[in-house]
Amino acid sequence: MNPKVLVITGATGTGKTTVQDYLVSHYPVTKIITHTTRPPRQGEVNGQDYYFEDDDSFKHNHYLESVVYSGYHYGSSREGIAAGFKRAPFAAIVLDTKGAITYADELGDQAVIIFLTVSETAQLAHRLTKRGDDQDMMEQRFASPEYRRDLTMPLALRGRAIQLNNDHWQQTQLKLDDLMTSLQRGETVDSGVLR
Numbered sequence: 001m002n003p004k005v006l007v008i009t010g011a012t013g014t015g016k017t018t019v020q021d022y023l024v025s026h027y028p029v030t031k032i033i034t035h036t037t038r039p040p041r042q043g044e045v046n047g048q049d050y051y052f053e054d055d056d057s058f059k060h061n062h063y064l065e066s067v068v069y070s071g072y073h074y075g076s077s078r079e080g081i082a083a084g085f086k087r088a089p090f091a092a093i094v095l096d097t098k099g100a101i102t103y104a105d106e107l108g109d110q111a112v113i114i115f116l117t118v119s120e121t122a123q124l125a126h127r128l129t130k131r132g133d134d135q136d137m138m139e140q141r142f143a144s145p146e147y148r149r150d151l152t153m154p155l156a157l158r159g160r161a162i163q164l165n166n167d168h169w170q171q172t173q174l175k176l177d178d179l180m181t182s183l184q185r186g187e188t189v190d191s192g193v194l195r
């Protein structure tokens with residue numbers, strides 16, 4: 001079976017990292033760690049959550065893609081992806097929608113794109129506050145064009161991405177279990193809303 005990259009995308013606070021952690025802890029899925037110039041949040045660890053970089057060190061990696069999101073650089077390195085694939089049949093990466101489009105274009109069927117949504121956008125601010133995000137950083141993020149852009153599935157992902165509503169974590173887990181069962185059987189999973 002060809003290794004697959006599970007690309008988890010969507011707006012801030014929709015639960016991308018939570019989904020990635022679940023997949024990594026319950027299935028043969030390796031986490032692809034990306035690089036960023038954003039300062040670490042409380043509790044984040046270099047080499048586990050991200051490779052934290054400064055503006056200069058960020059330039060010295062070989063990126064499949066890199067973006068600016070709310071004023072900071074983010075990028076997924078070819079080295080990180082190769083490391084992910086060495087250890088498991090699946091790798092999972094968390095990306096903004098611009099990065100997800102690049103992965104869909106570059107990897108084709110090897111990429112399984114999961115676009116997360118919540119029904120009430122007000123929930124996003126509640127979740128980030130509960131996560132302990134810095135208030136100024138949150139305001140900067142919610143004012144960014146990237147935040148607005150990632151609330152809706154981009155045209156370029158329609159017909160290519162699976163849409164997964166994450167209002168209720170227990171339901172989300174069940175849907176992820178169904179998805180992983182299909183993928184582990186080598187079945188093709190259709191794009192559209194995951195029910």
Ligand SMILES: Nc1ncnc2c1ncn2[C@@H]1O[C@H](COP(=O)(O)OP(=O)(O)OP(=O)(O)O)[C@@H](O)[C@H]1O
Pocket residue numbers: 010011012013014015016017018019094127128130131166167168169170172
């Ligand atoms: N279904 C859910 N219901 C309630 N809270 C949730 C749910 N899923 C995730 N959360 C919580 O919401 C917060 C944000 O989740 P997470 O960090 O996974 O989001 P994210 O999409 O990766 O965000 P960002 O893009 O800002 O990094 C976390 O505190 C997480 O525990």
Ligand SMILES: Nc1nc2c(ncn2[C@@H]2O[C@H](COP(=O)(O)O)[C@@H](O)[C@H]2O)c(=O)[nH]1
Pocket residue numbers: 009010011012016034035036038065066067069074075076094095096097098099100
């Ligand atoms: N295109 C890419 N997007 C990435 C990468 N690493 C993370 N991200 C996305 O950035 C925003 C902000 O992340 P946060 O951790 O500061 O909340 C979020 O949408 C991530 O999915 C990457 O390498 N490339």
